[in-house]
Amino acid sequence: SREGGQLESFTYLTYEVRGDVAILGLNRPKKRNAISDAFVEELATLIRRAESEAKAGVIHGHGPHFCAGLDLAEHVKKTPFEGVHGSRRWHEVFGWIQKGKLPWFAALHGAVVGGGLELASSVQVRVADRSAFFGLPEGQRGIFVGGGASVRSAQLMGVARMQDMMLTGRTVDADTAERWNIVQYVVDEGAALDKAVELAAHAATNAEISNYAIINALPRIQDMGSDDGLFVESFIASFTATSPEAEERLNAFLNKKVGKVARPEG
Ligand code: 1HE
Secondary structure: OOOOOOOEEOOOEEEEEEOOEEEEEEOOHHHOOOEOHHHHHHHHHHHHHHHHHOOEEEEEEOOOOOEOOEOHHHHOOOOHHHHHHHHHHHHHHHHHHHOOOOOEEEEEOOEEEOHHHHHHHHOOEEEEEOOOEEEOOHHHHOOOOOOOOOOHHHHHHOHHHHHHHHHHOOOEEHHHHHHOOOOOEEEOOOOHHHHHHHHHHHHOOOOHHHHHHHHHHHHHHHOOOHHHHHHHHHHHHHHHHOOHHHHHHHHHHHOOOOOOOOOOOO
């Protein structure tokens, strides 16, 4: 069995599969997990690997922070056109997280800033511990967001809050981030990874086709007009409901072989 699978260390990341959950650890703690081009390529490889070996994924950071964003040392050496390609590659790879095969969960602590917030904005569910803080310092660095924040982070928190963060350098703590819809869970310091793995393990037990629709249809439907969105919803609803797996799962419920919907905890 894959229970307690082996932790593998690569140059920038660690990789482990626990049960049906792949766990990717950003592991460049001396540079606060700053993301270079080579880092993005290793992330790309491990996302693809996770898709073939697991049913859900978790991303977390080793060391004192989740992620300090773009590797600024590398950024200064680029031509404008190389910069465009670099940003487009972030979009492509983060796009595999946002609209790929697996549901992804982020466990956040310490700094979640710049490109780190962009990476966190790509997953479906974010868990922050109380040490987490969020910021978009691009304005002070003379740059702009390039890893998808204009779309994904803005959709989470709204444009006004994002402009406040970018213009004034405002950083927000975990509780404010929850209020602002940047994260969905706030837990005690040090508890984010376990919580994210627990949530991912649950998501891994959903029907794969339902997860695929949740991951891929919902963000696309948000980009459509309401009438188009509802039309597409009906086709996805029917396609999933008539699958053999749905029949099995629906019968299991009707025959009282599986649990009911649980009341919320606490
Ligand atoms: C880095 C980076 C980095 C740290 N690129 N090297 N991101 C930022 O503007 C955030 C910049 N970083 C920070 O504000 C702080 O490092 C932190 C608040 C995240 C952490 O502070 P701390 O005190 O724990 O660490 P530190 O001492 O500042 O950093 C340790 C080392 O990491 C140090 O290098 P050293 O050689 O002196 O040991 C730092 O220079 C290095 N380091 N962050 C390169 N980001 C696709 S577009 C996305 C646009 C962006 O992401 S812009 C935001 C970039």
